[in-house]
Amino acid sequence: MSEDYRSMWTDLGLDLVAHDALLSVLGQGYQDIYLSQKNRPEGMAYFDFVMSEVHGLRIKELLDEKAAGRKIVGSFCVFVPEELVLAANATLVGLCSGADFATEDVERLLPRNTCALIKSSFGFKLGKVCPYLESADMIVGENTCDGKKKAYESLGGLVNNLYVMDLPQVKSANGKALLKAEYQRFKAALEDLTGVAITKESLKDAIHTVNAKRAAIHRLSALRKADPAPISGLDALLANQVFFYDNPARFTESVNKICDELEKRIAAKQGVFPAKTPRILVSGCPQAVPNWKLPMIVEAAGAVIVGEESCVGERGTRHLTDASGETVEQMLDAIVDRHFQVDCAIFTPNPDRLEHIQQMVADYHADGVIHYGLQFCQPYLMESMPVEKALEDRQIPCLRIETDYSMEDVGQLKTRIEAFVEQLK
Numbered sequence: 001m002s003e004d005y006r007s008m009w010t011d012l013g014l015d016l017v018a019h020d021a022l023l024s025v026l027g028q029g030y031q032d033i034y035l036s037q038k039n040r041p042e043g044m045a046y047f048d049f050v051m052s053e054v055h056g057l058r059i060k061e062l063l064d065e066k067a068a069g070r071k072i073v074g075s076f077c078v079f080v081p082e083e084l085v086l087a088a089n090a091t092l093v094g095l096c097s098g099a100d101f102a103t104e105d106v107e108r109l110l111p112r113n114t115c116a117l118i119k120s121s122f123g124f125k126l127g128k129v130c131p132y133l134e135s136a137d138m139i140v141g142e143n144t145c146d147g148k149k150k151a152y153e154s155l156g157g158l159v160n161n162l163y164v165m166d167l168p169q170v171k172s173a174n175g176k177a178l179l180k181a182e183y184q185r186f187k188a189a190l191e192d193l194t195g196v197a198i199t200k201e202s203l204k205d206a207i208h209t210v211n212a213k214r215a216a217i218h219r220l221s222a223l224r225k226a227d228p229a230p231i232s233g234l235d236a237l238l239a240n241q242v243f244f245y246d247n248p249a250r251f252t253e254s255v256n257k258i259c260d261e262l263e264k265r266i267a268a269k270q271g272v273f274p275a276k277t278p279r280i281l282v283s284g285c286p287q288a289v290p291n292w293k294l295p296m297i298v299e300a301a302g303a304v305i306v307g308e309e310s311c312v313g314e315r316g317t318r319h320l321t322d323a324s325g326e327t328v329e330q331m332l333d334a335i336v337d338r339h340f341q342v343d344c345a346i347f348t349p350n351p352d353r354l355e356h357i358q359q360m361v362a363d364y365h366a367d368g369v370i371h372y373g374l375q376f377c378q379p380y381l382m383e384s385m386p387v388e389k390a391l392e393d394r395q396i397p398c399l400r401i402e403t404d405y406s407m408e409d410v411g412q413l414k415t416r417i418e419a420f421v422e423q424l425k
């Protein structure tokens, strides 16, 4: 990246030495894990470019948007509705972080036994290495798991303009009413931030834009049903990760281009791995950039990942928002309906997720499931037990993994995953 970006990073208040260290780890990881893959779709060149410019060109675009009067909103969760953000003339970027950083500083603010995802978000802030966080005019936290909601109490002292959204924990009429009230409050906060009133026209446009992006990633997911798989799990995960911070229209176009290419591959029976390669569904915690540890191990072990039951995956993107409303109120209701279907493990009880996992196993012709839980993530680790039981009852092999972002357990994970893949053959 050029020196122009260095002055941009300085202006954003980044620590250039720490930031260089992060970019170097990220670049090396990408080189080793992604660029060494064989047989990738040509369309993945777009994502290689996006990743090479993740702290460069994309940040410049966001800063240009800010200079033109647009606001940037950062979020940590798929419950923050992008439709409302876009309709208020702002841009939403994901802030979930998938790498350890400034761990010692983080552990002065958060207990050691906090999940890696929360610690990483704090580490990126304390280490002054995240240009997305530093560009954001509003950061939205949400009361999902206990770890996040308590961590936001500390994060509020570290960032400007933290907005905390309350979220229901039960799928009841009261729960839905709370979600609607919170989305109304969020709408007002966005209008206040941007000075732009959300109209039925702007909201309808925004719903169409976000639906198009979700539809493109669904199209990509559906193509993974083919055997041989036309795209690796690593590449499909990357597309799902980039979903959270790319320009929506450009993302949609780029994913659709890859899908056109994958359709040709499928017609020609061309895959990234041979036909009959063991097929695995990954289910559980979100895997944020640059957390590629699990698919790297699984696909090196001779299996292919064919789907992610995750917020960086189908849980977060599978539902579209009904765009047929004629008033802002009707469309807001549609946004509530859409998001109320997200079956995050923070909900109790959460039977929809169990059904969705089984449905995905059938749809993607998966031979087995790896349940991916981050250490200290109570909601997903607790739920991994009923998931395993439900799968066992249907003779679907399941491997429960509990890990973090460090590479210390790679050897042990490799051994367990290789044995699991052997069992599926």
Ligand code: SF4
Pocket: 076, 077, 078, 079, 144, 145, 285, 286, 311, 342, 344, 345, 346
């Ligand atoms: S797993 Fe739950 S808390 Fe995390 S992004 Fe998804 S919905 Fe939000």
Ligand code: SF4
Pocket: 115, 116, 117, 118, 144, 145, 146, 147, 148, 285, 286, 374, 376, 377, 378, 379, 380
């Ligand atoms: S991974 Fe689990 S503990 Fe961590 S933020 Fe998500 S739900 Fe909370």
